Amino acid sequence: MTSSLRKTEQDMLDRRQFMKRAAGLCAGAAGAAGVSWIASSDAPVRHAAEKIYTLPTFGAEGTIHPRLAIVHGADPVTMVKAAVDRMGGITRFIKPGEKVVIKPNVAWDRLPEQAANTNPLVVAAVVQLVMEARPSSVVVTDVSLNDPLRCFDRSGIRQAAEQAGAKVWIPGANDFRSANLDGELLKVWPVSRAFLEADRVINIPMVKHHSLCGSSLAQKNWYGILGGRRNQLHQNIHTSIADLAGAMRPTLTVMDATRSLMANGPTGGSLNDVKVFDTIIAGTDEVAIDSYSMGLLGADPATVEFMEMSQKRGLGVIDWRSAGFVEFSV
Amino acid sequence: MSKDKREPVTLKNIRRIWSVFFVALFLFFFFSADFSRMKGYQVGLFLQADPLVWLAGLLTGWTVYTGMALALFIIVPTLFLGRFFCSWICPLGIMNQWISRLWPGRRRAEDYSMNEYRPLFRLKYYILAALLALAAMGSLQIGLLDPIALIHRSFIISVGPAADLGLGVIYQRPQLFLGGALIGALFIALILANRHSPRFWCRALCPLGAMLGVISLGSVYRIRRDVDKCTDCNKCLRGCQGACDPQGALRIAECHVCMNCIDDCPEDALTFGVPEERSSIHAPLDVNRRRLMETAVAAAALYPIMKSSLTGETTAQAAVIRPPGSLAEPDFLRRCIKCAMCMRACPTNVLQPALLEAGFEGLWTPVLINQIGWCESHCVMCGQVCPTGAIMPLTVQQRAGTPGKAPPMKLGTAFYDRGRCLPWAMNVECIVCEEVCPTSPKAIWFEVKEITNRDGSTRKLKMPYVDPKLCIGCGICENKCPVRDKAAIRVTSVGETRSKTNQMLLGK
Numbered sequence: 001m002t003s004s005l006r007k008t009e010q011d012m013l014d015r016r017q018f019m020k021r022a023a024g025l026c027a028g029a030a031g032a033a034g035v036s037w038i039a040s041s042d043a044p045v046r047h048a049a050e051k052i053y054t055l056p057t058f059g060a061e062g063t064i065h066p067r068l069a070i071v072h073g074a075d076p077v078t079m080v081k082a083a084v085d086r087m088g089g090i091t092r093f094i095k096p097g098e099k100v101v102i103k104p105n106v107a108w109d110r111l112p113e114q115a116a117n118t119n120p121l122v123v124a125a126v127v128q129l130v131m132e133a134r135p136s137s138v139v140v141t142d143v144s145l146n147d148p149l150r151c152f153d154r155s156g157i158r159q160a161a162e163q164a165g166a167k168v169w170i171p172g173a174n175d176f177r178s179a180n181l182d183g184e185l186l187k188v189w190p191v192s193r194a195f196l197e198a199d200r201v202i203n204i205p206m207v208k209h210h211s212l213c214g215s216s217l218a219q220k221n222w223y224g225i226l227g228g229r230r231n232q233l234h235q236n237i238h239t240s241i242a243d244l245a246g247a248m249r250p251t252l253t254v255m256d257a258t259r260s261l262m263a264n265g266p267t268g269g270s271l272n273d274v275k276v277f278d279t280i281i282a283g284t285d286e287v288a289i290d291s292y293s294m295g296l297l298g299a300d301p302a303t304v305e306f307m308e309m310s311q312k313r314g315l316g317v318i319d320w321r322s323a324g325f326v327e328f329s330v
Numbered sequence: 331m332s333k334d335k336r337e338p339v340t341l342k343n344i345r346r347i348w349s350v351f352f353v354a355l356f357l358f359f360f361f362s363a364d365f366s367r368m369k370g371y372q373v374g375l376f377l378q379a380d381p382l383v384w385l386a387g388l389l390t391g392w393t394v395y396t397g398m399a400l401a402l403f404i405i406v407p408t409l410f411l412g413r414f415f416c417s418w419i420c421p422l423g424i425m426n427q428w429i430s431r432l433w434p435g436r437r438r439a440e441d442y443s444m445n446e447y448r449p450l451f452r453l454k455y456y457i458l459a460a461l462l463a464l465a466a467m468g469s470l471q472i473g474l475l476d477p478i479a480l481i482h483r484s485f486i487i488s489v490g491p492a493a494d495l496g497l498g499v500i501y502q503r504p505q506l507f508l509g510g511a512l513i514g515a516l517f518i519a520l521i522l523a524n525r526h527s528p529r530f531w532c533r534a535l536c537p538l539g540a541m542l543g544v545i546s547l548g549s550v551y552r553i554r555r556d557v558d559k560c561t562d563c564n565k566c567l568r569g570c571q572g573a574c575d576p577q578g579a580l581r582i583a584e585c586h587v588c589m590n591c592i593d594d595c596p597e598d599a600l601t602f603g604v605p606e607e608r609s610s611i612h613a614p615l616d617v618n619r620r621r622l623m624e625t626a627v628a629a630a631a632l633y634p635i636m637k638s639s640l641t642g643e644t645t646a647q648a649a650v651i652r653p654p655g656s657l658a659e660p661d662f663l664r665r666c667i668k669c670a671m672c673m674r675a676c677p678t679n680v681l682q683p684a685l686l687e688a689g690f691e692g693l694w695t696p697v698l699i700n701q702i703g704w705c706e707s708h709c710v711m712c713g714q715v716c717p718t719g720a721i722m723p724l725t726v727q728q729r730a731g732t733p734g735k736a737p738p739m740k741l742g743t744a745f746y747d748r749g750r751c752l753p754w755a756m757n758v759e760c761i762v763c764e765e766v767c768p769t770s771p772k773a774i775w776f777e778v779k780e781i782t783n784r785d786g787s788t789r790k791l792k793m794p795y796v797d798p799k800l801c802i803g804c805g806i807c808e809n810k811c812p813v814r815d816k817a818a819i820r821v822t823s824v825g826e827t828r829s830k831t832n833q834m835l836l837g838k
Contacts, residue, residue, distance in 0.1 A: 108768075109707070109709075109768075145766060145810070146706060146768075146806075147365070147677035147678050147709075148502065149365050149366045149502055150677055150708075150709065153365070153366065173498070174496070210765070211761065211776070211792070212759070212764075212792065231762045231810050231811070231812045232812045234759060234760050234761065234765070234812075235758050235759055235760055235812070236759070237759070264770050264772060266765060267765070267766065267767065267768055267770075267772070268770065269768065269769065270770040270771075273770070
């Protein structure tokens with residue numbers, strides 16, 4: 001073959017050479033036709049089909065009673081433990097070997113006393129309690145608005161979580177997956193991988209003021225699972241909150257009302273806007289928890305649009321007293 | 331000495347160990363210079379110890395800024411030992427050396443001609459003269475070609491982000507830099523120049539090498555060739571890094587003191603030390619004095635031309651927003667060496683190497699581009715790593731101010747573009763800018779207005795405003811604005827703390 005290629009055109013081809021060359025040309029033509037056939041498409045650029053995930057339901061099995069435990073006290077560790085114990089203990093919520101993700105509010109580059117993020121002591125208390133149920137892993141994560149490294153470090157949450165035995169995980173640019181939230185407004189959105197891979201999710205929001213929707217509480221805390229064009233959610237914030245609360249059903253919510261940001265939220269910055277309540281509200285009804293928390297901020301939950309939406313969608317009850325609650329001090 | 335009696339502890343091998351150590355140290359500092367890793371490491375050490383930065387900074391600012399006296403650790407030994415920095419310490423020089431040994435297809439026999447001195451190598455002295463003449467006039471341009479600034483800039487803006495692409499080992503999120511491809515391409519060109527001849531950069535272009543060469547002219551300890559023992563075999567040329575003619579009359583200003591020739595000499599004719607009776611003579615510095623003067627004069631003539639251009643210095647420029655703690659623009663340009671350390675330390679990637687926004691003098695100096703990031707209101711990292719004080723090191727307290735006592739550092743002021751703002755232009759609810767505004771009370775406030783929809787119905791909407799007295803110009807509003815391509819709220823430099831003239835409000 002190689003020798004025949006070196007010959008000039010005047011050279012005669014013998015039959016064998018002719019057959020070989022013809023076969024080679026036919027194979028080449030067939031190959032080109034085959035590639036054209038296989039790659040033929042109406043789309044100018046080929047992309048791998050994107051996998052659309054769905055968020056699992058993380059809710060605890062069986063009926064949890066009471067659905068709300070409101071605890072007043074000074075020590076977050078005893079308060080959190082007492083609250084969860086009254087609801088049946090942590091083993092009702094977490095089974096050995098499960099992967100647990102804990103979602104505090106770590107949105108801002110603020111110090112613990114400025115009350116713009118969840119109290120690190122509450123994060124540590126929840127992690128400690130969860131460790132008792134012998135999960136396979138405990139991850140503390142959030143999608144921060146300020147630089148995430150600064151947020152986790154300066155809020156004290158990294159140190160608190162790691163000392164209590166959890167792993168802090170900050171999603172990078174490639175750690176978001178498209179998930180169908182199946183909401184009225186929010187359909188397919190990029191969601192932090194941690195929540196798609198978890199067995200159990202615990203929400204630890206805090207009580208704080210928010211200019212646009214009045215307050216930022218348990219349901220609003222689910223903004224922190226999203227990547228992408230999150231800043232557009234403000235255009236219809238109430239439906240967005242209700243959609244997120246419907247898509248993300250946590251195993252347990254532990255509301256941090258040890259101290260709250262009463263004004264200039266959600267970023268705060270001044271100690272004058274911080275008020276101490278020394279309260280923890282644990283529960284499985286985020287709407288009821290938010291409702292109680294709005295009371296602390298001096299707002300009327302019945303007039304808040306997203307609360308009404310969530311109640312209508314069966315996510316919980318605004319009248320928290322009807323949810324089945326206990327209130328005590330430790 | 332015959333080859334089978336090879337001694338492992340030779341000066342050459344000691345030099346090799348140090349060169350690996352210093353390159354590793356450079357990479358370690360590069361890796362560590364951010365919020366979560368810095369932990370008090372002196373990450374700007376190479377820049378602070380850079381003699382050219384020391385000298386040029388002295389000429390433009392008339393000070394030896396904190397830490398820069400470390401350059402004496404290079405200058406003083408160079409006076410006695412020669413230009414050892416280039417092959418023992420300089421990460422760019424050492425990388426050039428390693429890379430020039432890697433080219434495939436270069437035959438060993440070619441090394442001899444590759445390592446011969448060429449008149450082209452005078453160029454670096456002219457470059458040095460031009461840069462120092464400019465510095466003496468008051469314009470600091472050494473950063474363009476200073477090897478230490480250059481390698482920091484190249485790694486921070488191009489090599490690091492490219493190496494980390496899709497990995498996320500170095501950075502929390504992928505870094506983007508304005509004109510990063512240009513800086514990367516220049517670095518690659520500089521690496522490829524080793525194909526022309528080994529260490530082309532070091533031999534022909536490097537102004538720091540030229541400066542150290544001049545300093546080394548009076549050095550006592552040198553490579554000495556015993557003319558009796560020497561058989562003129564030229565084997566000393568094989569590994570010569572500086573192309574300094576060790577086989578003839580040594581050019582001390584070119585010699586990197588790499589010690590390769592000592593090991594390569596089969597006759598033991600080369601030693602490092604003081605001259606002896608049978609030592610060869612050494613050649614003087616090979617520059618054309620007239621050419622040297624011409625370059626310096628030409629460079630000096632550039633100064634008035636630059637100063638009569640429209641720059642951030644002559645006229646306030648909206649886009650020239652400098653990091654917190656930056657000196658006023660004329661002083662800033664007298665100190666900034668374009669090393670990009672501030673851009674490495676910046677947690678949000680907002681600091682970007684300017685192209686011509688700040689004038690030619692301001693090429694690759696840091697400016698904030700809020701579409702990429704924003705300035706964290708309590709972050710002072712850039713000032714902590716700045717080796718020259720162009721960005722002063724602030725405490726968080728100095729940066730954030732004390733309510734009622736000291737005002738916060740202000741980088742500029744945010745302005746609404748009401749034609750693009752969702753509430754103002756389109757009756758759409760938003761105020762993300764208000765949510766993220768970090769000051770307390772918030773500089774962005776809103777008024778609830780009753781607006782009329784197209785169909786005649788009315789509803790209430792929150793309309794945002796900026797309070798220019800409270801705005802610190804951090805730009806997080808601009809960054810988080812949902813109008814992505816050109817935000818509806820944008821920061822410009824007016825009102826910046828560092829400027830007395832770029833102000834708009836009476837009584838400020």
